[in-house]
Amino acid sequence: VRSVSRLGVVGLGVYFWAFVTFLFVPLVxxxxxxxxxxxxxxxxxxxxxxxxxxxxFGNGELTTALIRSVSARTPALLPEVIAIGAxxxxxxxxxxxxxxxxxxxxxxxxxxxxxxxPGGLAxxxxxxxxxxxxxxxxx
Amino acid sequence: MxxxxxxxxxxxxxxxxxxxxxxRSRFAYSMEITLLVSVVTTAAAYPLAYYxxxxxxxxxxxxxxxxxxxxxxxxxxxxxxxxxxxxxxGVVNSLLWTLHLxxxxxxxSWLIYSNFSxxxxxxxxxxxxxxxxxxxxLENMDHRLPEAAADLGASRAATFWRVTFPLSLPGxxxxxxxxxxxxxxxxxxxxxxxxxNNQLFGNSIQAFFSNSPDWNYGSVLAMTLIVVVVxxxxxxxxxxxxxxxxxxxxxx
Numbered sequence: 450v451r452s453v454s455r456l457g458v459v460g461l462g463v464y465f466w467a468f469v470t471f472l473f474v475p476l477v478x479x480x481x482x483x484x485x486x487x488x489x490x491x492x493x494x495x496x497x498x499x500x501x502x503x504x505x506f507g508n509g510e511l512t513t514a515l516i517r518s519v520s521a522r523t524p525a526l527l528p529e530v531i532a533i534g535a536x537x538x539x540x541x542x543x544x545x546x547x548x549x550x551x552x553x554x555x556x557x558x559x560x561x562x563x564x565x566x567p568g569g570l571a572x573x574x575x576x577x578x579x580x581x582x583x584x585x586x587x588x
Numbered sequence: 589m590x591x592x593x594x595x596x597x598x599x600x601x602x603x604x605x606x607x608x609x610x611x612r613s614r615f616a617y618s619m620e621i622t623l624l625v626s627v628v629t630t631a632a633a634y635p636l637a638y639y640x641x642x643x644x645x646x647x648x649x650x651x652x653x654x655x656x657x658x659x660x661x662x663x664x665x666x667x668x669x670x671x672x673x674x675x676x677x678g679v680v681n682s683l684l685w686t687l688h689l690x691x692x693x694x695x696x697s698w699l700i701y702s703n704f705s706x707x708x709x710x711x712x713x714x715x716x717x718x719x720x721x722x723x724x725x726l727e728n729m730d731h732r733l734p735e736a737a738a739d740l741g742a743s744r745a746a747t748f749w750r751v752t753f754p755l756s757l758p759g760x761x762x763x764x765x766x767x768x769x770x771x772x773x774x775x776x777x778x779x780x781x782x783x784x785n786n787q788l789f790g791n792s793i794q795a796f797f798s799n800s801p802d803w804n805y806g807s808v809l810a811m812t813l814i815v816v817v818v819x820x821x822x823x824x825x826x827x828x829x830x831x832x833x834x835x836x837x838x839x840x
Binding site for chain 1: 632635636638639640642643644651654655657658661665666669670672673675677678679681682683685686712715744
Protein backbone atom coordinates (compact mmCIF):
# COMPACT_ATOMS: atom_id res chain seq x y z
CA VAL A 450 0.00 0.00 0.00
CA ARG A 451 3.00 2.21 -0.55
CA SER A 452 1.41 4.30 -3.27
CA VAL A 453 -1.37 5.57 -0.99
CA SER A 454 -0.78 7.73 2.08
CA ARG A 455 -2.33 6.83 5.42
CA LEU A 456 -4.78 9.69 5.05
CA GLY A 457 -5.59 8.44 1.56
CA VAL A 458 -6.30 4.94 2.86
CA VAL A 459 -8.71 6.29 5.48
CA GLY A 460 -10.33 8.72 3.07
CA LEU A 461 -10.79 6.16 0.33
CA GLY A 462 -12.14 3.65 2.85
CA VAL A 463 -14.68 6.13 4.19
CA TYR A 464 -15.67 7.03 0.64
CA PHE A 465 -16.01 3.39 -0.37
CA TRP A 466 -18.18 2.40 2.57
CA ALA A 467 -20.30 5.54 2.32
CA PHE A 468 -20.87 4.61 -1.29
CA VAL A 469 -21.82 1.04 -0.44
CA THR A 470 -24.35 2.45 2.04
CA PHE A 471 -25.74 4.69 -0.68
CA LEU A 472 -26.04 1.72 -3.04
CA PHE A 473 -27.93 -0.34 -0.50
CA VAL A 474 -30.34 2.41 0.61
CA PRO A 475 -33.09 1.58 -1.93
CA LEU A 476 -32.94 -2.12 -1.04
CA VAL A 477 -33.09 -1.42 2.69
CA UNK A 478 -36.05 0.88 2.06
CA UNK A 479 -37.88 -1.89 0.21
CA UNK A 480 -37.21 -4.40 2.99
CA UNK A 481 -38.19 -2.00 5.79
CA UNK A 482 -41.47 -0.98 4.19
CA UNK A 483 -42.36 -4.58 3.41
CA UNK A 484 -42.76 -5.19 7.15
CA UNK A 485 -44.21 -1.76 8.00
CA UNK A 486 -47.84 -1.56 9.12
CA UNK A 487 -48.82 1.56 7.19
CA UNK A 488 -49.73 1.12 3.54
CA UNK A 489 -48.05 4.45 2.77
CA UNK A 490 -44.28 4.24 2.60
CA UNK A 491 -43.35 7.18 4.81
CA UNK A 492 -41.70 7.80 8.15
CA UNK A 493 -42.27 7.47 11.09
CA UNK A 494 -42.60 3.69 10.89
CA UNK A 495 -45.91 2.47 12.20
CA UNK A 496 -44.92 -0.91 13.59
CA UNK A 497 -43.93 -4.39 12.48
CA UNK A 498 -46.28 -6.59 10.48
CA UNK A 499 -46.11 -9.62 8.22
CA UNK A 500 -49.48 -8.66 6.78
CA UNK A 501 -48.12 -7.79 3.33
CA UNK A 502 -46.33 -11.12 3.08
CA UNK A 503 -49.51 -12.97 4.11
CA UNK A 504 -51.42 -11.00 1.52
CA UNK A 505 -48.85 -11.70 -1.19
CA PHE A 506 -48.55 -15.41 -0.50
CA GLY A 507 -52.31 -15.74 0.12
CA ASN A 508 -52.83 -14.66 -3.47
CA GLY A 509 -53.14 -17.92 -5.41
CA GLU A 510 -52.27 -16.53 -8.82
CA LEU A 511 -49.17 -14.83 -7.46
CA THR A 512 -47.86 -17.96 -5.76
CA THR A 513 -48.53 -20.07 -8.84
CA ALA A 514 -46.67 -17.54 -10.92
CA LEU A 515 -43.81 -17.58 -8.44
CA ILE A 516 -43.60 -21.37 -8.51
CA ARG A 517 -43.73 -21.31 -12.29
CA SER A 518 -40.85 -18.82 -12.34
CA VAL A 519 -38.69 -20.99 -10.13
CA SER A 520 -39.53 -24.43 -11.48
CA ALA A 521 -41.57 -25.50 -14.44
CA ARG A 522 -42.89 -28.50 -12.55
CA THR A 523 -45.78 -29.39 -14.78
CA PRO A 524 -45.75 -33.12 -15.69
CA ALA A 525 -47.46 -32.55 -19.03
CA LEU A 526 -44.61 -30.27 -20.05
CA LEU A 527 -41.84 -32.57 -18.89
CA PRO A 528 -40.59 -33.55 -22.39
CA GLU A 529 -40.46 -29.89 -23.39
CA VAL A 530 -38.64 -29.00 -20.19
CA ILE A 531 -36.09 -31.74 -20.79
CA ALA A 532 -35.70 -30.71 -24.41
CA ILE A 533 -35.18 -27.06 -23.51
CA GLY A 534 -32.78 -28.03 -20.75
CA ALA A 535 -30.80 -30.20 -23.13
CA UNK A 536 -30.68 -27.41 -25.70
CA UNK A 537 -29.47 -24.94 -23.09
CA UNK A 538 -26.77 -27.30 -21.83
CA UNK A 539 -25.67 -28.27 -25.32
CA UNK A 540 -25.67 -24.62 -26.39
CA UNK A 541 -23.57 -23.60 -23.39
CA UNK A 542 -21.11 -26.41 -24.05
CA UNK A 543 -20.88 -25.39 -27.68
CA UNK A 544 -20.29 -21.77 -26.66
CA UNK A 545 -17.57 -22.80 -24.21
CA UNK A 546 -15.88 -24.92 -26.87
CA UNK A 547 -16.13 -22.12 -29.41
CA UNK A 548 -14.84 -19.54 -26.93
CA UNK A 549 -11.95 -21.77 -25.92
CA UNK A 550 -11.11 -22.43 -29.55
CA UNK A 551 -11.31 -18.72 -30.31
CA UNK A 552 -9.05 -17.93 -27.40
CA UNK A 553 -6.48 -20.49 -28.49
CA UNK A 554 -6.65 -19.17 -32.02
CA UNK A 555 -6.20 -15.59 -30.81
CA UNK A 556 -3.32 -16.68 -28.60
CA UNK A 557 -1.60 -18.45 -31.45
CA UNK A 558 -1.96 -15.35 -33.55
CA UNK A 559 -0.81 -13.02 -30.81
CA UNK A 560 2.25 -15.11 -30.00
CA UNK A 561 3.87 -14.19 -33.26
CA UNK A 562 2.94 -10.55 -32.97
CA UNK A 563 3.98 -10.18 -29.38
CA UNK A 564 7.13 -12.20 -28.90
CA UNK A 565 9.35 -9.18 -29.27
CA UNK A 566 7.48 -7.19 -26.65
CA PRO A 567 8.31 -7.41 -22.95
CA GLY A 568 5.37 -8.61 -20.90
CA GLY A 569 3.26 -8.78 -24.01
CA LEU A 570 1.80 -12.23 -23.74
CA ALA A 571 -1.65 -12.78 -22.36
CA UNK A 572 -1.64 -15.88 -20.26
CA UNK A 573 -4.85 -17.70 -19.41
CA UNK A 574 -4.65 -16.07 -15.96
CA UNK A 575 -4.44 -12.50 -17.17
CA UNK A 576 -8.03 -11.62 -16.26
CA UNK A 577 -11.20 -12.68 -17.99
CA UNK A 578 -12.35 -9.14 -18.74
CA UNK A 579 -9.11 -8.00 -20.32
CA UNK A 580 -9.72 -9.22 -23.89
CA UNK A 581 -12.90 -7.11 -23.93
CA UNK A 582 -10.83 -3.97 -24.32
CA UNK A 583 -7.98 -5.31 -26.32
CA UNK A 584 -10.06 -5.17 -29.46
CA UNK A 585 -7.53 -3.87 -31.93
CA UNK A 586 -4.32 -5.37 -33.09
CA UNK A 587 -1.74 -5.22 -30.34
CA UNK A 588 -0.10 -1.83 -30.56
CA MET B 589 -34.14 17.74 -54.53
CA UNK B 590 -37.03 15.86 -56.09
CA UNK B 591 -39.36 14.59 -53.47
CA UNK B 592 -41.17 11.43 -54.34
CA UNK B 593 -44.10 11.15 -51.99
CA UNK B 594 -43.66 7.43 -51.61
CA UNK B 595 -40.19 8.23 -50.42
CA UNK B 596 -40.53 11.16 -48.06
CA UNK B 597 -38.03 13.17 -46.12
CA UNK B 598 -40.78 15.26 -44.57
CA UNK B 599 -40.29 13.95 -41.08
CA UNK B 600 -36.54 14.37 -41.31
CA UNK B 601 -36.99 17.94 -42.48
CA UNK B 602 -39.44 18.63 -39.72
CA UNK B 603 -37.12 17.25 -37.08
CA UNK B 604 -33.89 18.77 -38.37
CA UNK B 605 -35.01 22.21 -39.50
CA UNK B 606 -38.77 22.53 -39.27
CA UNK B 607 -41.42 22.49 -36.58
CA UNK B 608 -39.74 19.75 -34.56
CA UNK B 609 -38.00 22.33 -32.40
CA UNK B 610 -39.44 20.74 -29.28
CA UNK B 611 -37.66 17.51 -30.14
CA ARG B 612 -34.45 19.29 -31.03
CA SER B 613 -34.39 21.05 -27.69
CA ARG B 614 -35.27 17.81 -25.93
CA PHE B 615 -32.40 16.16 -27.76
CA ALA B 616 -30.05 18.90 -26.58
CA TYR B 617 -31.39 18.57 -23.05
CA SER B 618 -30.90 14.79 -23.14
CA MET B 619 -27.33 15.21 -24.29
CA GLU B 620 -26.67 17.69 -21.48
CA ILE B 621 -28.05 15.32 -18.85
CA THR B 622 -26.19 12.38 -20.41
CA LEU B 623 -22.91 14.24 -20.43
CA LEU B 624 -23.39 15.44 -16.85
CA VAL B 625 -24.26 11.95 -15.62
CA SER B 626 -21.36 10.37 -17.51
CA VAL B 627 -18.78 12.80 -16.15
CA VAL B 628 -20.04 12.68 -12.57
CA THR B 629 -20.40 8.90 -12.58
CA THR B 630 -16.92 8.36 -13.96
CA ALA B 631 -15.41 10.78 -11.46
CA ALA B 632 -17.26 9.11 -8.58
CA ALA B 633 -16.41 5.58 -9.71
CA TYR B 634 -12.67 6.16 -10.01
CA PRO B 635 -11.94 6.32 -6.26
CA LEU B 636 -14.01 3.16 -5.75
CA ALA B 637 -11.94 1.25 -8.30
CA TYR B 638 -8.75 2.76 -6.93
CA TYR B 639 -9.67 1.74 -3.40
CA UNK B 640 -10.39 -1.82 -4.51
CA UNK B 641 -7.20 -2.18 -6.50
CA UNK B 642 -4.67 -0.25 -4.40
CA UNK B 643 -5.94 -0.33 -0.82
CA UNK B 644 -8.15 -3.42 -0.42
CA UNK B 645 -5.57 -5.66 -2.00
CA UNK B 646 -6.49 -9.04 -0.58
CA UNK B 647 -10.21 -8.48 0.03
CA UNK B 648 -10.78 -6.73 -3.26
CA UNK B 649 -12.96 -9.36 -4.92
CA UNK B 650 -15.18 -9.71 -1.85
CA UNK B 651 -15.57 -5.93 -1.75
CA UNK B 652 -16.24 -5.82 -5.48
CA UNK B 653 -19.05 -8.30 -4.95
CA UNK B 654 -20.51 -6.08 -2.21
CA UNK B 655 -20.33 -3.14 -4.60
CA UNK B 656 -22.13 -5.08 -7.32
CA UNK B 657 -24.65 -6.87 -5.09
CA UNK B 658 -27.45 -4.24 -5.30
CA UNK B 659 -27.41 -4.65 -9.05
CA UNK B 660 -28.55 -8.24 -8.88
CA UNK B 661 -32.05 -6.91 -8.11
CA UNK B 662 -34.34 -5.71 -10.84
CA UNK B 663 -33.56 -2.33 -12.39
CA UNK B 664 -37.23 -1.37 -12.29
CA UNK B 665 -37.48 -2.27 -8.62
CA UNK B 666 -34.54 -0.03 -7.76
CA UNK B 667 -35.99 2.91 -9.67
CA UNK B 668 -39.31 2.42 -7.90
CA UNK B 669 -37.46 2.29 -4.58
CA UNK B 670 -35.93 5.67 -5.43
CA UNK B 671 -39.41 6.92 -6.21
CA UNK B 672 -40.50 5.89 -2.71
CA UNK B 673 -37.46 7.58 -1.21
CA UNK B 674 -37.69 10.88 -3.11
CA UNK B 675 -41.46 11.21 -3.28
CA UNK B 676 -43.16 14.36 -1.97
CA UNK B 677 -44.50 12.27 0.92
CA GLY B 678 -41.62 9.88 0.66
CA VAL B 679 -38.88 8.70 2.95
CA VAL B 680 -36.57 11.72 2.76
CA ASN B 681 -39.30 14.32 3.20
CA SER B 682 -41.13 12.44 5.94
CA LEU B 683 -37.81 11.90 7.72
CA LEU B 684 -37.16 15.65 7.68
CA TRP B 685 -40.68 16.30 9.01
CA THR B 686 -40.31 13.69 11.77
CA LEU B 687 -37.03 15.27 12.85
CA HIS B 688 -38.67 18.73 12.72
CA LEU B 689 -36.06 19.95 10.28
CA UNK B 690 -38.80 21.19 7.96
CA UNK B 691 -42.40 22.19 8.62
CA UNK B 692 -44.77 19.26 8.13
CA UNK B 693 -46.15 19.01 4.59
CA UNK B 694 -43.41 21.23 3.16
CA UNK B 695 -41.69 18.93 0.66
CA UNK B 696 -38.37 19.75 -0.99
CA SER B 697 -39.44 20.68 -4.50
CA TRP B 698 -36.33 19.58 -6.40
CA LEU B 699 -36.17 16.14 -4.84
CA ILE B 700 -38.34 14.36 -7.38
CA TYR B 701 -39.61 15.07 -10.91
CA SER B 702 -36.54 17.21 -11.48
CA ASN B 703 -33.14 17.13 -13.15
CA PHE B 704 -31.74 16.09 -9.80
CA SER B 705 -33.89 12.96 -9.48
CA UNK B 706 -33.14 11.74 -13.02
CA UNK B 707 -29.44 12.41 -12.67
CA UNK B 708 -29.36 10.68 -9.28
CA UNK B 709 -31.16 7.56 -10.46
CA UNK B 710 -29.05 7.29 -13.61
CA UNK B 711 -25.91 7.85 -11.55
CA UNK B 712 -27.03 5.11 -9.17
CA UNK B 713 -27.79 2.76 -12.04
CA UNK B 714 -24.52 3.12 -13.89
CA UNK B 715 -21.90 3.38 -11.17
CA UNK B 716 -20.89 -0.33 -11.12
CA UNK B 717 -20.60 -0.41 -14.91
CA UNK B 718 -18.07 2.39 -14.64
CA UNK B 719 -16.22 1.16 -11.59
CA UNK B 720 -15.72 -2.28 -13.15
CA UNK B 721 -13.68 -1.36 -16.27
CA UNK B 722 -11.57 1.10 -14.28
CA UNK B 723 -10.94 -1.62 -11.70
CA UNK B 724 -9.97 -4.10 -14.44
CA UNK B 725 -7.47 -1.65 -15.92
CA LEU B 726 -5.97 -0.81 -12.53
CA GLU B 727 -5.72 -4.53 -11.76
CA ASN B 728 -3.96 -5.33 -15.00
CA MET B 729 -1.67 -2.35 -14.76
CA ASP B 730 1.96 -3.02 -14.07
CA HIS B 731 2.12 -2.08 -10.39
CA ARG B 732 5.88 -1.80 -10.58
CA LEU B 733 5.53 1.40 -12.57
CA PRO B 734 4.07 3.56 -9.76
CA GLU B 735 6.63 1.98 -7.43
CA ALA B 736 9.39 2.90 -9.82
CA ALA B 737 8.07 6.45 -10.01
CA ALA B 738 8.06 6.64 -6.23
CA ASP B 739 11.59 5.22 -6.06
CA LEU B 740 12.73 7.86 -8.51
CA GLY B 741 11.48 10.55 -6.17
CA ALA B 742 8.05 11.41 -7.52
CA SER B 743 5.59 12.54 -4.90
CA ARG B 744 2.40 10.51 -4.43
CA ALA B 745 0.39 13.11 -6.30
CA ALA B 746 2.89 13.19 -9.15
CA THR B 747 2.95 9.38 -9.27
CA PHE B 748 -0.81 9.29 -9.50
CA TRP B 749 -1.32 12.05 -12.06
CA ARG B 750 1.65 11.22 -14.26
CA VAL B 751 1.79 7.42 -14.05
CA THR B 752 -1.26 5.70 -12.58
CA PHE B 753 -3.97 7.94 -14.03
CA PRO B 754 -2.65 8.06 -17.60
CA LEU B 755 -2.24 4.28 -17.54
CA SER B 756 -5.82 3.84 -16.36
CA LEU B 757 -7.29 6.11 -19.04
CA PRO B 758 -8.55 3.24 -21.24
CA GLY B 759 -10.68 2.03 -18.34
CA UNK B 760 -11.89 5.54 -17.59
CA UNK B 761 -12.91 6.03 -21.20
CA UNK B 762 -14.53 2.59 -21.37
CA UNK B 763 -16.55 3.39 -18.24
CA UNK B 764 -17.46 6.81 -19.60
CA UNK B 765 -18.75 5.23 -22.82
CA UNK B 766 -20.63 2.56 -20.86
CA UNK B 767 -22.65 5.38 -19.29
CA UNK B 768 -22.81 7.71 -22.25
CA UNK B 769 -24.26 5.30 -24.78
CA UNK B 770 -27.08 3.65 -22.81
CA UNK B 771 -28.07 6.97 -21.21
CA UNK B 772 -28.73 8.61 -24.58
CA UNK B 773 -31.65 6.23 -25.10
CA UNK B 774 -32.79 6.00 -21.49
CA UNK B 775 -36.52 6.36 -20.87
CA UNK B 776 -37.43 4.35 -17.75
CA UNK B 777 -35.85 6.61 -15.14
CA UNK B 778 -37.31 9.86 -16.56
CA UNK B 779 -40.68 8.11 -16.89
CA UNK B 780 -40.74 7.17 -13.21
CA UNK B 781 -38.85 9.95 -11.42
CA UNK B 782 -38.79 12.75 -14.02
CA UNK B 783 -41.37 15.49 -14.39
CA UNK B 784 -42.96 16.62 -17.66
CA ASN B 785 -40.01 18.96 -18.23
CA ASN B 786 -37.42 16.28 -17.60
CA GLN B 787 -38.40 13.72 -20.19
CA LEU B 788 -35.46 12.61 -22.26
CA PHE B 789 -35.13 11.89 -25.95
CA GLY B 790 -35.80 8.20 -25.33
CA ASN B 791 -39.22 9.10 -23.96
CA SER B 792 -40.08 10.87 -27.21
CA ILE B 793 -39.13 7.79 -29.19
CA GLN B 794 -41.08 5.54 -26.88
CA ALA B 795 -44.13 7.81 -27.11
CA PHE B 796 -44.08 7.75 -30.91
CA PHE B 797 -44.13 3.98 -30.87
CA SER B 798 -46.81 3.54 -28.21
CA ASN B 799 -48.93 6.37 -26.79
CA SER B 800 -49.31 8.51 -29.90
CA PRO B 801 -48.26 6.22 -32.73
CA ASP B 802 -46.33 7.90 -35.50
CA TRP B 803 -43.76 5.33 -36.46
CA ASN B 804 -42.30 7.53 -39.19
CA TYR B 805 -41.42 10.33 -36.84
CA GLY B 806 -40.39 7.87 -34.14
CA SER B 807 -38.05 6.20 -36.62
CA VAL B 808 -36.52 9.56 -37.49
CA LEU B 809 -35.77 10.19 -33.81
CA ALA B 810 -34.48 6.65 -33.28
CA MET B 811 -32.25 6.87 -36.35
CA THR B 812 -30.83 10.16 -35.09
CA LEU B 813 -29.98 8.50 -31.83
CA ILE B 814 -28.37 5.54 -33.58
CA VAL B 815 -26.21 7.90 -35.65
CA VAL B 816 -25.14 9.74 -32.52
CA VAL B 817 -24.30 6.48 -30.75
CA VAL B 818 -22.32 5.18 -33.74
CA UNK B 819 -20.35 8.41 -33.94
CA UNK B 820 -19.67 8.34 -30.19
CA UNK B 821 -18.58 4.71 -30.41
CA UNK B 822 -16.21 5.46 -33.28
CA UNK B 823 -14.76 8.48 -31.50
CA UNK B 824 -14.24 6.75 -28.17
CA UNK B 825 -13.45 3.37 -29.72
CA UNK B 826 -10.14 4.85 -30.82
CA UNK B 827 -9.14 5.22 -27.20
CA UNK B 828 -10.13 1.65 -26.41
CA UNK B 829 -7.79 0.18 -29.00
CA UNK B 830 -5.02 -0.18 -26.56
CA UNK B 831 -3.29 -2.88 -24.66
CA UNK B 832 -4.44 -3.04 -21.06
CA UNK B 833 -1.50 -4.91 -19.68
CA UNK B 834 1.08 -2.31 -20.53
CA UNK B 835 -1.24 0.62 -21.07
CA UNK B 836 0.53 1.26 -24.36
CA UNK B 837 -1.45 3.70 -26.43
CA UNK B 838 -2.65 5.59 -23.38
CA UNK B 839 0.64 7.38 -23.10
CA UNK B 840 1.20 10.60 -24.94
